[in-house]
Amino acid sequence: xxxxxxxxxxxxxxxxxxxxxxxxxxxxxxxxxxxxxxxxxxxxxxxxxxxxxxxxxxxxxxxxxxxxxxxxxxxxxxxxxxxxxxxxxxxxxxxxxxxxxxxxxxxxxxxxxxxxxxxxxxxxxxxxxxxxxxxxxxxxxxxxxxxxxxxxxxxxxxxxxxxxxxxxxxxxxxxxxxxxxxxxxxxxxxxxxxxxxxxxxxxxxxxxxxxxxxx
Amino acid sequence: xxxxxxxxxxxxxxxxxxxxxxxxxxxxxxxxxxxxxxxxxxxxxxxxxxxxxxxxxxxxxxxxxxxxxxxxxxxxxxxxxxxxxxxxxxxxxxxxxxxxxxxxxxxxxxxxxxxxxxxxxxxxxxxxxxxxxxxxxxxxxxxxxxxxxxxxxxxxxxxxxxxxxxxxxxxxxxxxxxxxxxxxxxxxxxxxxxxxxxxxxxxxxxxxxxxxxxx
Numbered sequence: 489x490x491x492x493x494x495x496x497x498x499x500x501x502x503x504x505x506x507x508x509x510x511x512x513x514x515x516x517x518x519x520x521x522x523x524x525x526x527x528x529x530x531x532x533x534x535x536x537x538x539x540x541x542x543x544x545x546x547x548x549x550x551x552x553x554x555x556x557x558x559x560x561x562x563x564x565x566x567x568x569x570x571x572x573x574x575x576x577x578x579x580x581x582x583x584x585x586x587x588x589x590x591x592x593x594x595x596x597x598x599x600x601x602x603x604x605x606x607x608x609x610x611x612x613x614x615x616x617x618x619x620x621x622x623x624x625x626x627x628x629x630x631x632x633x634x635x636x637x638x639x640x641x642x643x644x645x646x647x648x649x650x651x652x653x654x655x656x657x658x659x660x661x662x663x664x665x666x667x668x669x670x671x672x673x674x675x676x677x678x679x680x681x682x683x684x685x686x687x688x689x690x691x692x693x694x695x696x697x698x699x700x701x702x703x
Numbered sequence: 704x705x706x707x708x709x710x711x712x713x714x715x716x717x718x719x720x721x722x723x724x725x726x727x728x729x730x731x732x733x734x735x736x737x738x739x740x741x742x743x744x745x746x747x748x749x750x751x752x753x754x755x756x757x758x759x760x761x762x763x764x765x766x767x768x769x770x771x772x773x774x775x776x777x778x779x780x781x782x783x784x785x786x787x788x789x790x791x792x793x794x795x796x797x798x799x800x801x802x803x804x805x806x807x808x809x810x811x812x813x814x815x816x817x818x819x820x821x822x823x824x825x826x827x828x829x830x831x832x833x834x835x836x837x838x839x840x841x842x843x844x845x846x847x848x849x850x851x852x853x854x855x856x857x858x859x860x861x862x863x864x865x866x867x868x869x870x871x872x873x874x875x876x877x878x879x880x881x882x883x884x885x886x887x888x889x890x891x892x893x894x895x896x897x898x899x900x901x902x903x904x905x906x907x908x909x910x911x912x913x914x915x916x917x918x
Contacts, residue, residue: 536795537777562752565779569801580751586784 494596495526496616496652496672497696503627504532506681510543514550519686520679521554524693529576531561540566557596564590579606588613602632607646618674619643621655622665627676637664644669659692663699709811710741711831711867711887712911718842719747721896725758729765734901735894736769739908744791746776755781772811779805794821803828817847822861833889834858836870837880842891846870852879859884874907878914
């Protein structure tokens with residue numbers, strides 16, 4: 489999966505706690521990929537890198553049959569070591585221009601932005617923006633202040649890149665995000681830790697297909 | 704500074720808390736390098752990578768006049784981004800063979816080992832081993848059990864690489880480590896946070912020069 493053909497519509501960010509550890513993350517990723525998730529991101533802030541690497545390798549193998557790209561959060565070295573499809577960095581991680589230089593021209597590069605100042609500082613080489621939190625969320629303790637849908641629409645209007653909305657997104661509140669111009673929604677707890685992650689993904693997929701503009 | 708000419712005799716590991724943050728780390732590193740430290744390692748487990756990168760760049764500039772190499776702990780991506788002299792990995796970090804592949808053949812690569820099993824698993828491409836903790840230490844909460852000097856001597860005898868002893872090392876307890884075969888001592892609190900880091904380094908340097916075998 490290369491950056492040119494990236495489908496951001498249903499972007500799953502794995503959470504180690506909600507998924508019950510590495511094996512649960514791989515199981516959740518496989519079920520989600522089989523049920524309509526289009527991108528999977530490995531994010532595990534508390535882990536040491538040996539664990540990151542082993543889990544990323546397992547996820548890559550699990551996702552390959554579905555053609556779903558694996559994005560590694562923050563750790564460009566882990567992504568390089570296991571040849572991930574891309575990396576996602578935040579404002580306090582390696583600068584996106586450095587990340588792009590390290591991963592080369594063909595990999596996917598995502599950047600989290602929240603404020604208008606963040607948006608103004610996006611360099612060339614970024615493929616998509618993660619914008620949020622659009623709704624209150626419990627899964628990222630250090631998240632920025634809640635943006636809301638109107639601010640999301642403003643960010644989308646200012647951005648020259650596709651935007652994935654993130655933060656507190658569920659099936660029943662995602663329609664407004666597509667109306668605001670988001671090209672996709674990133675979810676954590678709407679899939680991770682759900683009693684039936686496949687059913688949860690299928691339900692989200694149905695809602696997204698209903699509201700995502702086809703243009 | 705390349706791996707072939709590496710002088711491990713007085714290896715300073717910077718601690719953000721003891722040094723009083725990034726500026727204190729740069730100041731401490733400069734004073735230590737001017738006073739006989741031969742290697743400086745940046746280690747800051749709680750930091751985000753933007754902070755790692757900025758501090759590593761500042762350290763590299765501060766150390767350059769002294770010809771003292773800067774080693775980046777754990778984060779190979781940070782080391783790649785700012786062209787560090789080398790990286791140091793532990794048993795739970797990226798595997799040393801992966802780290803070597805990412806940094807190329809010319810950079811310095813160190814590996815922490817504690818148990819005999821660790822020592823048996825050292826791959827080609829590692830330049831030196833950090834062995835410890837040889838004495839009780841308060842600056843690494845997740846350190847392995849204390850080895851003691853006899854076990855250090857055993858590790859040195861089994862190792863085919865130069866060994867730097869680490870853990871609770873001060874001027875008054877380092878002679879035994881050289882007698883046990885260590886090629887250098889790594890210190891944290893013996894320099895970081897000392898009222899006069901330059902004087903502390905000079906004193907250590909004098910002791911090391913007295914006891915380090917010249918062969």
